[in-house]
Structure formats: C-alpha cells, structure tokens
Amino acid sequence: MILDWLSAALIAAGALLSVIGGIGLHRMPDFYCRLHAVGITDTLCSFLILGGLSFQAGLSLASVKLFLIFVFLLFTSPTASYSLSHSAWKWGLNPKGVEDHAPSAKIKVRE
Amino acid sequence: MTIFLYVIGFSILVTMALALARALAGPTVFDRILAVNMFGTKAVLLVAVVAFISGRTDVLDIALLYSLLNFVGVAAALRLVERGSFYATERVHVKTKPGEKL
Amino acid sequence: MKHYISLASLLMIVWLLLSGHYNPLMIGFGVISVALTLWLSFRMNIIDAESHPIHLSGNLVKYWFALAYKIFQANVDVVLRIVGVRPIEPQLIRIPFPEQDDLSKVIYANSVTLTPGSASIEIYPDSVLVHTLSKEGAQALIEGDIANIFPVTSGVKKEETQ
Numbered sequence: 001m002i003l004d005w006l007s008a009a010l011i012a013a014g015a016l017l018s019v020i021g022g023i024g025l026h027r028m029p030d031f032y033c034r035l036h037a038v039g040i041t042d043t044l045c046s047f048l049i050l051g052g053l054s055f056q057a058g059l060s061l062a063s064v065k066l067f068l069i070f071v072f073l074l075f076t077s078p079t080a081s082y083s084l085s086h087s088a089w090k091w092g093l094n095p096k097g098v099e100d101h102a103p104s105a106k107i108k109v110r111e
Numbered sequence: 112m113t114i115f116l117y118v119i120g121f122s123i124l125v126t127m128a129l130a131l132a133r134a135l136a137g138p139t140v141f142d143r144i145l146a147v148n149m150f151g152t153k154a155v156l157l158v159a160v161v162a163f164i165s166g167r168t169d170v171l172d173i174a175l176l177y178s179l180l181n182f183v184g185v186a187a188a189l190r191l192v193e194r195g196s197f198y199a200t201e202r203v204h205v206k207t208k209p210g211e212k213l
Numbered sequence: 214m215k216h217y218i219s220l221a222s223l224l225m226i227v228w229l230l231l232s233g234h235y236n237p238l239m240i241g242f243g244v245i246s247v248a249l250t251l252w253l254s255f256r257m258n259i260i261d262a263e264s265h266p267i268h269l270s271g272n273l274v275k276y277w278f279a280l281a282y283k284i285f286q287a288n289v290d291v292v293l294r295i296v297g298v299r300p301i302e303p304q305l306i307r308i309p310f311p312e313q314d315d316l317s318k319v320i321y322a323n324s325v326t327l328t329p330g331s332a333s334i335e336i337y338p339d340s341v342l343v344h345t346l347s348k349e350g351a352q353a354l355i356e357g358d359i360a361n362i363f364p365v366t367s368g369v370k371k372e373e374t375q
Binding site for chain 1: 284346
C-alpha cells in the first residue's frame with residue numbers, strides 16, 4: 001500500500017518534470033539553452049518514471065528490464081547531447097547573450 | 112491505478128507534442144535534431160507506461176530496443192549534418208532540371 | 214585475461230536476465246553467442262583497461278551516488294529557471310581537467326554534460342569548454358563542484374598497465 005503511494009508520487013513527479021522540460025524547450029532563447037531543458041527530461045524525469053514503474057513491478061524480470069533501459073539512457077544521452085552541441089559549435093553557431101557577462105568575455109574560446 | 116497511468120501517458124504525449132512543435136518551428140537543423148532526440152526518449156517512457164497499463168511486461172523489450180535505435184538515429188543524422196549537406200537532396204538538385212519530374 | 218573473464222560473466226548475466234527462459238537449449242544459445250562475442254572482441258583487440266575499466270568498479274559506484282545527488286540539485290535549479298523564478302544568464306567557460314588520462318577526460322566531460330545546466334561543447338588537450346545556464350553554475354564548476362568528488366583513476370591505472 002505504502003509502496004503504491006510512493007510509486008504514484010514518483011511517477012507523478014516525473015510526468016510533471018517532463019511537461020516542464022517540454023515548456024522549457026519553447027521558453028529558452030537559443031539552441032544551447034534548449035540543450036539544458038532536454039537534459040532535465042533525459043536525467044531526473046526518466047529516472048523517476050522508470051523507478052516508480054519498477055516499484056510497481058516488484059522484484060521481477062520487468063524491473064530488471066526497466067533498470068537496463070535506465071542504464072542505456074544514462075550512457076547514451078550525454079553522448080548524443082555532446083555530439084549535438086559539438087557539431088553545432090563546429091558548424092559556427094554562436095550562443096546568445098554570452099558576451100554581456102564578465103567571466104566568459106576574458107576567455108578566448110575559438111582556437 | 113490504471114486511470115492514473117492513463118493520465119501519466121497523456122502528460123507524456125503532451126510533452127511529445129511540444130517537442131514536435133519545436134521540431135517543426137526550430138530555426139536551425141540542430142534544434143530539430145534535439146527535439147527529435149527528446150521525442151525518442153519520451154517514446155521510450157511512453158512504451159514503458161503502456162506496458163504497465165496493458166499488464167504485458169514483454170512490451171518492455173520494445174522500449175529497450177527503441178532506446179538504442181534512437182541513439183543510433185541521432186548519431187546518423189548528425190553525421191549527415193556534419194558532412195555539410197544531405198547527400199540525397201544534393202543529388203536531386205544536380206539531376207533535376209526546372210519543371211522536370213523525379 | 215581478467216578483463217575477458219569479467220566481460221564473459223557480465224554478458225552471460227545480461228543474457229540470462231533478458232531471455233527469461235531457463236531450459237538447456239536457450240542457455241546453450243547464450244553460451245554460443247557469448248563465445249562468439251568474446252572471439253570477435255579478441256580479434257578486434259579492443260578489450261583493455263580503458264574500454265572495460267574493472268579496476269574502477271568500487272570508486273565508480275561511490276562516484277555515481279555523489280553524482281546522482283548533484284544531478285538532483287541541478288535539476289531543481291534548472292526547473293526554477295524554466296518556470297521563471299531565477300534568471301537565465303548563459304555563460305561560456307573553460308575548465309581544466311582534474312586528471313590527464315583519456316578515460317578520466319571522458320568521464321569528466323560526460324558528467325558535466327549529464328548534469329543539467331551545464332553542457333560540454335568542445336574538448337581541448339588540457340581543458341573542456343562548457344556552456345552553463347547561470348553565473349552561479351559557472352562559478353561552482355570553476356571552484357571544482359564535480360572535480361572534488363571525482364574518483365582517483367590515474368594512480369590505479371599505472372599499476373594496471375605495468
């Protein structure tokens with residue numbers, strides 16, 4: 001019973017995070033900021049939803065499969081995200097709003 | 112509990128709709144690929160939730176495969192982008208004349 | 214040699230968990246496919262301390278728990294910034310790597326990308342270029358937010374290669 005409520009709370013929090021990430025995809029000013037909004041839905045949201053579902057499944061093969069899905073997402077999402085941002089950088093896309101702030105202006109970034 | 116999972120599935124569908132809207136509206140091609148990547152991740156979660164709605168946990172294998180396919184798809188799309196242009200459209204541009212049908 | 218034994222047991226466990234059938238025929242298929250995979254990776258010569266870092270196992274588990282806490286904090290921060298409670302001030306900074314061997318660089322850059330609010334963009338020989346969502350996040354990364362909990366890898370690796 002308690003486990004049911006706990007898993008329901010985890011899944012609900014994950015769904016809320018996923019909707020917030022979707023809104024963030026539209027509120028952020030440029031591509032590099034949208035990368036962070038997608039980062040939310042890739043890490044904590046998927047972790048909460050898969051964890052809540054595995055609480056419902058209990059100790060079985062289903063929760064092992066959920067754990068494997070989680071591990072795959074954990075290992076592939078930073079690689080996909082890095083290759084996206086790196087190819088955007090190589091293509092010449094400059095981040096917006098960076099020049100106004102002090103610590104970044106002192107560093108020579110493009111070599 | 113099933114009603115609750117339906118609500119969760121619906122909110123994941125809303126997120127997928129938002130990602131599709133960004134993929135259609137995105138100013139650069141990288142925005143589109145980012146949105147498609149997020150769409151794939153949400154599809155994996157949706158398949159997992161659907162497996163628990165229907166009570167058939169064998170469906171989880173599909174989610175497992177889809178999470179790998181999604182990553183390979185993003186890497187392949189980026190490979191095409193990094194080479195400068197999409198090969199297919201380039202070839203079509205060379206071969207066709209104005210008014211000619213493919 | 215111990216890398217191959219570890220890889221074989223790992224692959225066999227994954228096969229048993231994913232198949233769910235425990236009759237001799239399916240387990241036989243599992244043994245055949247594990248043997249084929251091991252033979253292919255032996256021919257390709259890709260199994261070494263870098264691709265299969267078993268010498269890090271204990272350190273890595275501790276590191277993952279510390280990193281999970283950081284990811285949770287960063288998620289709350291980014292959610293507040295999306296909703297509009299805190300401002301969005303993008304920053305570009307270069308951060309030196311805590312260790313200089315390739316495996317540590319990969320783990321560090323991936324950890325930075327995995328934490329929402331900071332994403333690595335470009336890798337230079339001694340540092341990584343990071344795009345962060347806020348001034349506070351950039352300041353925390355410069356002060357060594359992730360580098361402080363980073364596992365000690367290079368010392369163990371030297372022993373491994375001798």
